[in-house]
Amino acid sequence: MGLFLLSFSDVPDLQGFLFGVFLIMYVIILMGNSLIIIMIKVDPSLQNPMYFFLGNFSSLEICYVSVTVPRLLVDLVRQSRNISFLGCATQMYFFLVLGVTECFLLTVMAYDRYVAICNPLLYPLIMNNRLCIQLAAGCWMTGVPVHIGFTYQIFSLPFCGSHQLNHFFCDVLPVLKLTCGDTFLIEVLIYVLTVLVITIPFILILASYVKIVSTILKLPSATGRAKAFSTCSSHLMVVALFFGSGIISYLRPKSSHSTGMDRFLSLFYTVVTPMFNPMIYCLRNKDFMVALRKFLLKWIVL
Template sequence: MVASACNLSTREGEGTEYPGGDGIYRTKSSTRNHTTLVEFILLGFSDVPNLQRLLFGVFLIIYIIILIGNSLIIIITKVDPSLQIPMYFFLGNFSFLEICYVSVTVPRLLQDLYRQDRNISFLACATQMYFFLVLGATECFILTAMAYDRYVAICNPLLYPLIMNSSLCTQLAASCWTSGVPVHIGFTYFIFSLPFCGSNQLNHFFCDIPAVLTLACGDTFIIEMLIYVIALLVVTIPFLMILGSYVKIVLTVLKLPSAIGRAKSFSTCSSHLMVVAIFFGSGIITYLRPKSSHSARTDKFLSLLYTIVTPMFNPLIYCLRNKDVMVALKKFLLKWIAL
């Protein structure tokens, strides 16, 4: 299986293709003392062969739940008049983002589990990593924008309509969607410019940074420093901004004279805080912990949290903990059933 899955390119004037003793075909270069791989094999969950069909069924059901749940939120935030406020504008953007985010990794995972064809070319791997990173950065920024919206609504309620006007909301959303694009184009290019040699077996279910870097045979120090810098800009700073917003929100809410008012204010923020804790927590542990503490099993588990589990629970968290969304959802479903 490995022999047939491992294809290697032969560049004109650089070398010839030859079979290695382990059955993997490689390109021998006259100018470089290493071999060059042009395909990876995503091992995914191949270490549990008896559970392949079960995992396929579980992940397929989760993917369908994510698509349906987030699509319903997008629809009701667009059609229900009571939800035409900035809070739900960002929630609609967030739900659309979640659909895009899981669609980068889950369809490929389902294909690997069903067909057992785990080959992925360098181009496909780089493309998957790029969109995963861009959409992950977008999620960090949108969660930050949502926290800012709650901060203004609770700490400056009289100025809220003036500050969070439609123009600012549109600009914030556009910035969230586009800010990570140029950075991650260059970052992905640098990663896949590294020489890859030896094994082409990627011990992950998608092309994540730590898994890909373990196969690089060149010096990865600069890339590792870039990871920390980008993680600082994309993950740590937004997380600290969210934390700062909620510290001010809590201090403001505690000053409210009415217990009912305090409970209502906290309820509008609790769902967002739960999503932030799961997404940022798993992301920070994955990308900012020391390289020596990385393990394939732990990385795969953490990746499942922020690529599949969090997007699945987001619609449930925002619907079940938000009365306005629940009322709008019931109205929409009753109207749709009546048709």
């Protein structure tokens, strides 16, 4: 006994097309983020805190999309889309933990930029190797214990009806619709956790960038201002894409939820945003592009 993922069964004629699209997007995500990780490991010019956190972020993106996309691809090519309660709970748990990790890691990356631009002389002292490792470890580990209890609470409720999950993975809100117990406490907990792990980090990031922009505008050199803006703009774009879709998904009123909109928003922050992240960070970063050219030239010569 378990749940049945309807996925995109409402568009049977597009199953093959959707499989091809999502497979291409998944490959782009894997290749783009893997390239970033490799470049940061092999190029000495990228051995600094900003790229250390970017390497962590790229590793996280690979894990994050791998929780949902491989299962989606399998469901698009087979008739049986059953998933056990344990399998569904496991997918939901890792999706939530990695999502929280991404929120916190983006916040830490904003703090890194804040220190680099607002306190450049103290930057090497503040953002030392020990602190960077501690911050990264904290981002990866913070959500682990919280979501064990949260996931257990959801799956301890009785499930009723057709057990048909009108979604392409075990997200919180679609699964909650299939339960028949009292969900008030869990719904309150969802809003509390959303505020703690999405809204507050988002506010901290915005506060950091208010100070960053204020500092950049005071720089005497136009070249310095342009360089500072270029290092921050890519991170700010990723923040807007990820947090924007997450806040709309989990904080909008229950009455405004619809299957089509929920699925679209989920696709946006689980597949589309991770696909664009490597492009945003690489194409808008001159230091990375220089390192990439050297790396490619080295391999071409060999």
